[in-house]
Amino acid sequence: MHESLLTARALKCERDGRVLFEHLDLDVGHGDVIELTGPNGSGKTTLLRALAGLTGDFDGEIVHSGHFSYVGHRGGLNLQLTPLQNLNWSAAIEGADVSTEQLESLLEAVGLTGYELTPCQQLSAGQQRRAALARLGLQTAALWLLDEPLTALDDAGCTLVRDLLARHRDAGGGALCATHQSLQLDGTRRHALGRIA
Amino acid sequence: MTHAGFLYTPSASRAFVAQMRRDLTIAFRSRGELMNPLMFYVIGISMFPLGVGPGPQRLAEIAPGVLWVLALLSTLLSLDTLFRRDFDDGTLEQLVLNVDPLFVGVLAKVFAHWLVTGLPLTLLSPIAALMLFLPASAVPTLMLTLLLGTPILSLLGAVGAALTVGLKRGGLLLTLIILPLYVPVLILGAGAVMATIDGVDPAAQIAWLAAILALMLTLTPFAAALALRVGLE
Numbered sequence: 001m002h003e004s005l006l007t008a009r010a011l012k013c014e015r016d017g018r019v020l021f022e023h024l025d026l027d028v029g030h031g032d033v034i035e036l037t038g039p040n041g042s043g044k045t046t047l048l049r050a051l052a053g054l055t056g057d058f059d060g061e062i063v064h065s066g067h068f069s070y071v072g073h074r075g076g077l078n079l080q081l082t083p084l085q086n087l088n089w090s091a092a093i094e095g096a097d098v099s100t101e102q103l104e105s106l107l108e109a110v111g112l113t114g115y116e117l118t119p120c121q122q123l124s125a126g127q128q129r130r131a132a133l134a135r136l137g138l139q140t141a142a143l144w145l146l147d148e149p150l151t152a153l154d155d156a157g158c159t160l161v162r163d164l165l166a167r168h169r170d171a172g173g174g175a176l177c178a179t180h181q182s183l184q185l186d187g188t189r190r191h192a193l194g195r196i197a
Numbered sequence: 198m199t200h201a202g203f204l205y206t207p208s209a210s211r212a213f214v215a216q217m218r219r220d221l222t223i224a225f226r227s228r229g230e231l232m233n234p235l236m237f238y239v240i241g242i243s244m245f246p247l248g249v250g251p252g253p254q255r256l257a258e259i260a261p262g263v264l265w266v267l268a269l270l271s272t273l274l275s276l277d278t279l280f281r282r283d284f285d286d287g288t289l290e291q292l293v294l295n296v297d298p299l300f301v302g303v304l305a306k307v308f309a310h311w312l313v314t315g316l317p318l319t320l321l322s323p324i325a326a327l328m329l330f331l332p333a334s335a336v337p338t339l340m341l342t343l344l345l346g347t348p349i350l351s352l353l354g355a356v357g358a359a360l361t362v363g364l365k366r367g368g369l370l371l372t373l374i375i376l377p378l379y380v381p382v383l384i385l386g387a388g389a390v391m392a393t394i395d396g397v398d399p400a401a402q403i404a405w406l407a408a409i410l411a412l413m414l415t416l417t418p419f420a421a422a423l424a425l426r427v428g429l430e
Contacts, residue, residue, distance in 0.1 A: 052290075052294060054293070054429055055430045068294075070290065070291075070294055072287050074285070074286060075287055076286065076287040076290060077286060077287070078219070078283075078288055080223050080226040081219070081223065081226070085222065088215070089215055089216070089219045090291065090295075092211050092212055093215060093216065093291065093302070095208040095212075095295075119226075
């Protein structure tokens with residue numbers, strides 16, 4: 001692989017005297033999709049938040065080569081706004097140059113046709129997750145950091161995430177997904193986090 | 198990231214407008230919440246004629262202080278939700294990760310907050326002044342000081358709200374952090390109104406308020422942005 005999108009070296013994180021991970025090296029290159037697995041409490045979310053720069057409570061070095069998109073387990077949707085309003089806001093703060101028609105087609109791509117103008121609080125958990133993932137379609141970043149993207153999604157929704165990731169990978173992007181279910185995507189690498197005593 | 202001329206980069210100004218429009222849309226979607234601080238202001242003030250007695254003389258004496266203290270408290274009441282809702286639904290993370298420089302996003306949120314709390318409060322104040330028999334000659338001073346003072350309250354409050362955003366019950370702590378900082382604004386604001394009643398020119402207090410507003414406008418968005426990054430951890 002050529003230049004990495006994300007390089008992490010010798011990461012170590014401790015919470016309440018428990019070591020979540022140490023000596024952790026990670027490279028995400030162009031075309032890499034990496035599944036981050038591990039039991040509950042093994043530090044997947046903490047690692048993703050550290051990599052996203054949302055927490056500084058760790059040792060080690062993290063180098064990003066550019067901008068990234070992060071979809072946390074809190075989806076980043078305001079429930080009083082509609083999926084379209086949420087996506088419009090995301091596009092504006094991420095600096096994506098898109099028209100309303102393009103935003104609508106992104107929502108169509110995640111199966112939310114007909115729900116564009118429904119406040120998100122009236123949507124089901126799976127539909128809310130879809131609305132959150134629609135943001136990835138803005139394609140503003142080469143690196144995706146996804147925390148449990150498959151949560152609450154039905155089979156069709158999982159296929160949708162798989163397709164999104166496949167297309168992103170083919171376009172030269174990279175992704176790191178914390179997940180319990182396998183993404184069932186060919187050629188993904190797996191990085192397992194485990195409890196260390 | 199270039200620091201020179203950042204406000205003119207299209208992305209920062211676009212983020213400012215989008216953030217403000219979003220916050221205003223949300224505010225008008227939850228009208229009950231929107232009315233809370235204003236109702237508190239009016240109801241709180243209407244308690245004074247009942248508690249102190251309806252004598253115009255006595256009420257007029259305490260009116261400047263009461264009008265300003267209630268403005269302080271109703272702003273405080275509205276501050277807790279400034280960042281907390283966004284923190285809970287994850288949009289705050291998106292703001293911190295995407296808006297560069299972050300203080301632009303913070304400033305947009307504070308401006309939207311002021312538009313739905315401080316500004317209506319300023320516009321309502323003549324009615325509140327009427328209930329307390331504030332001399333009509335002092336009403337323009339009251340409105341002017343509130344117009345200058347309430348943005349200071351929102352800006353300072355944003356720092357406190359950002360610091361306490363990660364705490365489950367940050368309300369009390371927020372009060373403890375912020376109220377002492379509000380004291381100079383209270384003294385100057387109420388002082389200006391009292392000076393007007395006494396026939397003294399309130400220019401000094403008003404100039405001080407304007408100076409503090411200018412200072413807060415330049416400092417607090419950076420402080421709140423910094424506090425948000427800490428608060429998210």
